[in-house]
Amino acid sequence: MRITDNMRLFNVGRNLSQLSTRQAAASDQASSGLKVRKPSDDPVAAAKLARISAALEQASAFRETIHSTQSDAASAEGALSESIDLFARARELAIQGANGSLNAENRAVLARETASLRAQLLSLANSKGASGYLFSGNKTQTAAFDGTGTYQGDSGTRDIEVAPGVVVSVAIAGEEAFAGIPGGVNVFDELANLESALLTNNGTLISASLGGLDAARAQLTESRSRAGIVQNRLDMADNSLAQGELGLTKQQSSLADVDAFEAVSELSQVGTTLEQAISVARNILNTSLLRF
């Protein structure tokens, strides 16, 4: 093949320009730290990255929802615990009141304390959290119980999503915990029973109220343990989301980020090749009959 001067120049120019392109790409990667910036850099990785960033956004929304729900769940559990303590005190009062040596006046004092316990219980059942009344079901703007201890809320259990497709009911409905619907006891009525038994000064009735008080306490304890389970589930979900976020971030980084060593070694390799190409070019272009 005939080689002309322009062919030499053309080939040298072409090789140098290809190397310069490679060098620009390598220095771009090394300085930005990213190997996928445009979809065409790696179409498959780009699609994955789009899905990963959607999943990360979703996970952070789930976690935020969990965090804002956790405080209400903790408040609900606290209110239930305090209610249980109230019933421990009510039981003491009942046992004390059932003592045959007490007269009507002594029992009236106990009845007043019982009434105040009932008022405390009512305010606990009407506790408010960040999103409104804790025990009103979905009627978060309505107090759960009126003065007579009648449930005003509904049976709604607030559902939140804690992982794709995993839904947790976070609200403890007051109708179960306090009103005993269905099949339980109304905890306010049990305290009212004790109070009226104390007021009527009837030892037998006072003793009889003990059973109801224990049932109420058991019912509240069961609700509290359910609230505890909800909190556990939220904690666990939060942890696994945090783990998942970590995994997603790692995956994102392995898809999009440049391996620093690789990038720097490619950069220096291209640099060396470029220098070699230039010195080869100098030699090739120097050979000519004109130099004889």
Place this chain on the structure above:
Amino acid sequence: MAGLTDILRTARDALAAQSYGLTVTGQNVANVNTEGYVRRRALLQPQPLGNQDFGTVQIKGLQRLSDQYTEQRHYAALGLSASASESDRLLGQLEGVFELTSGTGIGQALGQLFSSFSRLTADPSDLSVRAQILQQADNFASTLNSAAATLSSFKAELPAEAKAITQEVSGLTSDLAKLNAQITNAENSGHDAADLKDERDRQILKLSTLVDIRTFTNNKGLLVIQGAGTTLVEGEVARKLDIGLASNGTLQVLSVNSSGATADVSRFLTGGRLAAIRDLHDVHATELMDRLDTFAFDVASEINSVHASGYNLDGGSGVVLFDVAAGPASAARNLRLDSTIQGQPRMVAAAALSPATPGDGGNALALAQLADSRFAAGGTRTPAEAYGDLIADVGTRKARASQDATMRESMTAQVYTMRESASGVNLDEEMISLTKFQRAFEAASRVLNTADELLERLINTLGR
């Protein structure tokens, strides 16, 4: 029997021939860097003197060392390469809309919208989260709007670019027709048309980057240039190209003859920048726009139907969240937050049950769960997957165009090398022929000298 004067004549012709050779060599050296210059060779042939069996040398003329087959391949390779790199450039512009770090952020906006639905489940009556939902929905709509607007203005500029190219083609074809006429004239009057032919080759090369061309000489000896399947130049007659838009919105390439009649030649166009622009307009931009519209329509109408099935904070039935037409056509361009719900966070239908209660977030949950529901792309992909597919599609198109451009470029380089090998100037060769002609010139001078000495001897010694 040759006379002494015959030797003088031979020496004279030899001097003329060798200096002609030197001139041609000089011309080659002078044009070593001239674009499109085809090296020449001096053609010399022996010339008998009268009917005698000896003779002299005659200058027959120039030979342009160009190989028609290589030239054809060069045109084809240049056309394909120009088309591929134009596609690459234009798709690079298109890709900018979907860039991961600096693009319009459609995926991100959609993710944030779903997130705000999810946040509402924690406290469905929270007005600030409800307002956030409206804001995110508006943001999602406007990112789609701006992506669609960029795509469509990109597409709208293409016919003008195509038009500019057809004007360039038309200019070149009329230049080429004139050159053909000049070459015919020069050759008819016995002149060397090598320079005009070089010029013609340069123009044809230029033309080959604009449309796919093919050249041949017809039976009347006229050079015919065909481009986009139609005859652009035949001898001294040129045709023009023009651009039109078909009723279905596709780009039409029209050939215009001298009487102004047009014919649609779009389907024959296969190379050159014009083909790249046509493909971008009719295929890539149109398909990506359709995909974006379908994506916008799928997401907006699914969110609408779930949202409308819920109940708002005041107990009323849900309305649609987005204002979207009944079909995907122009959905991305025209997507808006519905005017009824705009600025009305209480109208966000978070509740699933009627009568609505402030803590009922059932519908907000259903909306948030759409993020993982496969309703897009004919019920096969989640919205994030559908958007990822769109990104991959854009990326694949651009990556393929880049690969194609690189491959075509190296093919062109190969053909260029072949062409150079046949027609380019090698200075070493020219140095050698310079020496060759110089030595021959010196030898011819010596012949002249010898003849002169012989004549001197005759005249001064014998004739005295």
